Amino acid sequence: MLLQRLAAYAAADPATAPFHRSRLFSWHLDLDRDGRPRSPDLLPLTRTDAKGRVSGVPHTVPIAVRTSGVAANLAADDVQYVLGWHDPDGKPERAAQCLQAFSALSQQWADSEHGRDDPVARAVARFYRDGHHTAITRAETATAKQGVLITVEGQPAYQAPSAAPFWAGEVARRKGDGVSGLCLVCATSGPLLDTVPGKVPARLVPGASNDAALVSINERVFGYDLSTQLACTPVCLTCGEAVTAGLTGVLSSPHATSYGGQDSRMAWWVTDAVEFDVMTLLDRPDPEAVNRLLHAVHEGRLPPEFDTARFCSLTVGGNIARVMVRDWLETPLAHVADAVAAWLADSEITPTWPTGRTHHGLGQMTLATGRWQRQAKRYADFGAKGADRPTGAHRDLLKAALRHAVLPPSLLVHLLNRIRTDGHLDDARAALLRLALLRSPTVTENPMPGLDPTNTTPAYVAGRAFAALEALQYDVTAGKVNTTYADRYFAGAITNPRAALVNGRKDANAWLRKLRRTRGGAAVNHEKTLDELFGLLTAQGGIPARVTIAQQALFLLGYHHQRAHRFATLTRSQETPA
Structure with missing residues (x-):
């Protein structure tokens, strides 16, 4: 079904001729109608972007995958193919083979039924037949792998009317295995491919070091029943081209997302025209749009x-020159709407400050799994050295959002370690903690987005008590203390709340005495809160010591909820007229 959807995606955008790909060209060679070069030099072909960077010029030209050996492309190719030049450390004999292959292909083009009446094809063939290529002055900066675009009187030769049909036949000859059969994609009988005729640019496939193919079986050990090439994946020529074109189009579309340092790229599309941008809602959850979706789902008003439109989501990674499908989802759009609504509900969190957000985008939540830079007061960038962000974090969150799946336990463990190491818990991290707890099959508690006084779970209450002790010390010192209670105990309290709370309760007596001398009402409120929380802990068997992973998450969630409740209370008291 994946191959069929990719082929259908390509069919919906037929702008590019079959077996054509975009690549950068650094040079061009201009000929006249008799095949003579209009300049003795290889002419540079570059452009400068807005930032002053110089690069080659892109052209969508005839290209077929070169898996090994020598195989020329039509009318535009590497320097070593067009002129036979090699690098100082290259192999002269290989460059000569490349030149011979390119000139032979040009002659075949001119002799074909498509090219025999085409002056462009005849001009390119004559350039080589008359030996004009030997008179081109070598550019000192030209390298063997740089692209050369051949033009005839200023017009790119690949745009000649005969180029595309001749090239389609040439690719069929190269890539066909001489066997006919039923195509897996279009379900029609015809000549089948031996290898996929195109590849996806490496820049679109995280982890790929070369342009990559979706189906590549060049050794028996990789294939089903020890078969090679496409023996067990029968695909016809037309569909093979369409699959690669569709995959390239999907991964380069505006609906594709990837982040530096992550192992995958995700793209999505909908089979019908429906005004529902699911990924925008996940990446930038606008409060009004979130409310509309939640109400529509809960009230059955989608x-x-x-129910008829199909949502397609493809997540890929790369390994050298192969595309790895990490996740593929095709489902009715209504199912995705339900899953996204559940994600938004499960990741809702009361912000620390009343002006904060209750929902956070996937990108921000992925960012929050990395290292917090205390001095810069921000998370380490995607792909930055030492960011300590799991390479599959974004992929795991996407899967949880679109499939209503659980978060991997390893992600929760990593997040807890980062919070403990960084000494930092913000709204995005608290949202991840709540999501992980709600989706865990081993956790019976259902933590609320905000403070839940009815939750008497010892770990949750311990987190609240730690936040209450932190708030008391802050009020006593007005924040003017070199090492705070949280600085000393926060990291250890996550795994062993008892030690931190016992010491904090002892210090609280001195803090309360000092606060009574200046702010008696505040001291009464703090003492009442502490007595209530420690009373709950006593009723539940005392302060917990060594705690499980889930209990660590509950402790942090209670800590976050108590802090958010305190700041909301302070804000309301400041807004109340005297």
Whole structure:
């Protein structure tokens, strides 16, 4: 089904000729109609972007995958193919083979039924037949792998009317295995491919070091029943081209997302025209849009086309020159709407400050799994050295959002370690903690987005008590203390709340005495809160000591909820008229 959807995606955008790909060209060679070069030099072909960077010029030209050996492309190729030049450390004999292959292909083009009446094809063939290529002055900066675009009187030769049909036949000859059969994609009988005729640019496939193919079986050990090439994946020529074109189009579309340092790229599309941008809602959850979706799902008021439109999501990574499908989802759009609504509900969190957000985008939540830079007061960038962010974090969160799946336990363990190491818990991290707890099959508690006084779970209450002790010390010192209670005990309290709370309760007596001398009402409120929380802990068997992973998350969630409740209370008291 994946191959069929990719082929259908390509069919919906037929702008590019079959077996053509975009690549950068650093040079061009201009000929006249008789095949003579209009300049003795290889002419540079570059452009400068807004930042002053110089690069080659992109052209969508005839290209077929070169798996090994020598195989020329039509009318535009590497320097070593067009002129036979090699690098100082290159192999002259290989460059000569490349030149011979390119000139032979040009002659075949001119002799074909498509090119025999095409002056462009005849001009390119004559350039080599008359030996004009030997008279081109070598550019000192030209390297063997740089692209050369051949033009005839200023017009790119690949745009000649005969180029595309001749090239389609040439690719069929190269890539066909001489066997006919039923195509896996279009379900029609015809000549089948031996290898996929195109590749996806490496820049679109995280982890790929070369342009990558979706299906590549060049050794028996990789294939089913020890078969090679496409023996067990029968695909016809047309569909093979369409699959690669569709995959390239999907991964380069505006609906594709990837982050530096992550192992995958995700792209999505909908089979019908429906106004529901699911990824924008996940990446930038606008409060009004979130409320509209939640109400529509809960009240059963989704548009009827949501049941017929199909949502497709593809997540890929790379390994050298192969595309790895890490996740593929095709489902009715209504199912995705339900899953996204559940994600938004499960990741809702009361912000630390009343002006904060209750929902956080996938990108921000992925960012929050990395290292917090205390001095810069921000998370380490994606792909930055020492960011300590799991390479599959974004992929795991996407899967949880679109499939209503659980978060991997390893992600929660990593997040807890980062919070303990960084000494930092913000709204995005608290949202991740709540999401992990709600989706865990081993956790019976259902933590609320905000403070839940009815939750008497010892770990949750211990987190609240730690926040209450922190708030008391802050009020006593007005924040003017070199090492705070949280600085000393926060990291250890996550795994062993008892030690931190016992010491904090002892210090609280001195803090309360000092606060009574200046702010008696505040001291009464703090003492009442502490007595209530420690009373709950006593009723539940005392302060917990060594705690499980889930209990660590509950402790941090209680800590976050208590702090958010305190700041909301302070804000309301400041807004109340005297």
